[in-house]
Amino acid sequence: MVRLVCRRAVSRVRHHLRRLPSAVSEYRCASISLFVCAENHRPSSRNFCSSTVSSSFDFTDLTRPHTWYPIARKKKRNVFLHVGPTNSGKTYHALKRLECSSTGVYCGPLRLLAWEVAKRMNKANVPCDLVTGQERDVVEGSKHVAVTVEMADVTTDYKCAVIDEIQMLGCRTRGFSFTRALLGLAADELHLCGDPAAVPLIQEILKVTGDNVKIEYYDRLLPLVPLNVPLGSFSKIKKGDCVVTFSRREIYGFKRKIESEGKHLCSVVYGSLPPETRTRQATMFNDSASELNVLVASDAIGMGLNLNISRIIFSSLKKFDGVETRDLTVPEIKQIAGRAGRYGSKYPVGEVTCLEAEDLQLLHSSLDCPSPELECAGLFPSYDLLLMYSRANPESGLYQILEHFSTNAKLSSSYFIADCEELLYNRSRLI
Numbered sequence: 001m002v003r004l005v006c007r008r009a010v011s012r013v014r015h016h017l018r019r020l021p022s023a024v025s026e027y028r029c030a031s032i033s034l035f036v037c038a039e040n041h042r043p044s045s046r047n048f049c050s051s052t053v054s055s056s057f058d059f060t061d062l063t064r065p066h067t068w069y070p071i072a073r074k075k076k077r078n079v080f081l082h083v084g085p086t087n088s089g090k091t092y093h094a095l096k097r098l099e100c101s102s103t104g105v106y107c108g109p110l111r112l113l114a115w116e117v118a119k120r121m122n123k124a125n126v127p128c129d130l131v132t133g134q135e136r137d138v139v140e141g142s143k144h145v146a147v148t149v150e151m152a153d154v155t156t157d158y159k160c161a162v163i164d165e166i167q168m169l170g171c172r173t174r175g176f177s178f179t180r181a182l183l184g185l186a187a188d189e190l191h192l193c194g195d196p197a198a199v200p201l202i203q204e205i206l207k208v209t210g211d212n213v214k215i216e217y218y219d220r221l222l223p224l225v226p227l228n229v230p231l232g233s234f235s236k237i238k239k240g241d242c243v244v245t246f247s248r249r250e251i252y253g254f255k256r257k258i259e260s261e262g263k264h265l266c267s268v269v270y271g272s273l274p275p276e277t278r279t280r281q282a283t284m285f286n287d288s289a290s291e292l293n294v295l296v297a298s299d300a301i302g303m304g305l306n307l308n309i310s311r312i313i314f315s316s317l318k319k320f321d322g323v324e325t326r327d328l329t330v331p332e333i334k335q336i337a338g339r340a341g342r343y344g345s346k347y348p349v350g351e352v353t354c355l356e357a358e359d360l361q362l363l364h365s366s367l368d369c370p371s372p373e374l375e376c377a378g379l380f381p382s383y384d385l386l387l388m389y390s391r392a393n394p395e396s397g398l399y400q401i402l403e404h405f406s407t408n409a410k411l412s413s414s415y416f417i418a419d420c421e422e423l424l425y426n427r428s429r430l431i
Contacts, residue, residue: 069184084218086338101160154184161187175378240310
């Protein structure tokens with residue numbers, strides 16, 4: 001069954017993945033990172049062999065994942081949940097704690113965010129390394145590191161750790177990486193930044209860890225106003241606008257249309273841009289003296305990138321997510337729309353609208369209602385557990401191992417088993 005799933009994934013992802021400039025393209029790098037970091041984070045398992053593993057051991061019992069991280073369990077961590085809407089200052093306060101700590105780690109959902117945080121820390125004279133699935137930049141004398149969440153090291157002791165966009169633990173493909181960081185980071189202080197919808201689930205998960213949990217709620221610093229009129233025509237684009245779309249082809253297509261009006265020049269930002277290029281594009285857009293005063297971007301901007309946007313314009317409220325074309329969820333709409341009206345910019349109010357009138361109803365209803373509470377977090381067997389199983393069942397390959405866990409895993413009510421389709425596809429590309 002898994003082989004069939006993998007073949008479908010190969011044909012589907014080959015066709016679509018190159019078109020994705022957004023966070024979906026990050027998933028491909030992230031799942032590759034998973035198998036890279038597995039080699040780095042399982043030293044204790046190398047001594048296991050099939051003869052030492054009891055045949056009665058139930059490898060599929062995943063009901064107590066907090067026990068997989070003994071270093072973290074030796075601590076009584078102080079966990080701070082910084083929750084609120086976008087542009088409320090929650091990540092800012094968490095990063096200030098990270099800057100003040102003697103050792104620390106930042107875990108983000110995008111390499112662009114990890115790169116941005118490493119740059120910020122180094123600029124503040126806090127030496128900080130950068131580690132993602134694609135790059136490793138070591139700074140002399142560093143005791144801090146900014147990583148993509150899949151690269152989080154659960155074997156190192158930290159004074160402070162920050163996990164950004166913690167609500168992504170509910171993601172069907174990447175959620176397990178956030179769960180792993182939540183349970184496994186051995187930090188005296190653990191700061192979680194994200195949507196209030198994640199609070200009840202996190203509280204439930206941490207009941208068994210012995211951690212102290214404190215919740216800090218934040219309000220948006222500037223108002224966000226949904227408009228009742230669609231943009232309609234690119235002739236109505238104005239300085240400070242950001243058009244959000246979900247494919248690289250459309251990003252450059254909209255850029256050409258806007259510039260053909262002869263009024264504005266556009267910067268572009270999307271997830272797979274090299275960090276230096278992304279920063280250059282964002283800097284030119286943020287510079288009030290620059291001619292590049294309009295932005296065309298992917299939904300990567302929803303993940304906390306610092307941009308001085310006056311008005312967000314959704315080209316559509318549908319996106320291809322790597323599996324299917326679907327409506328944006330309430331959290332996704334709120335996350336992206338909230339990038340308008342950044343605190344400290346020259347725009348005192350953020351505005352949001354759509355290109356077409358037919359999308360306005362979904363936009364308004366999404367902004368008016370709270371995000372639905374998360375019910376379960378993603379889970380995946382630890383690297384040690386996978387290796388132990390493979391040693392005990394040497395005839396099984398990766399596909400058979402993942403199929404076994406996907407089919408037979410025993411879980412508590414707080415977890416779901418991660419969708420391994422993309423992991424299988426990217427693993428096949430590595431071999």
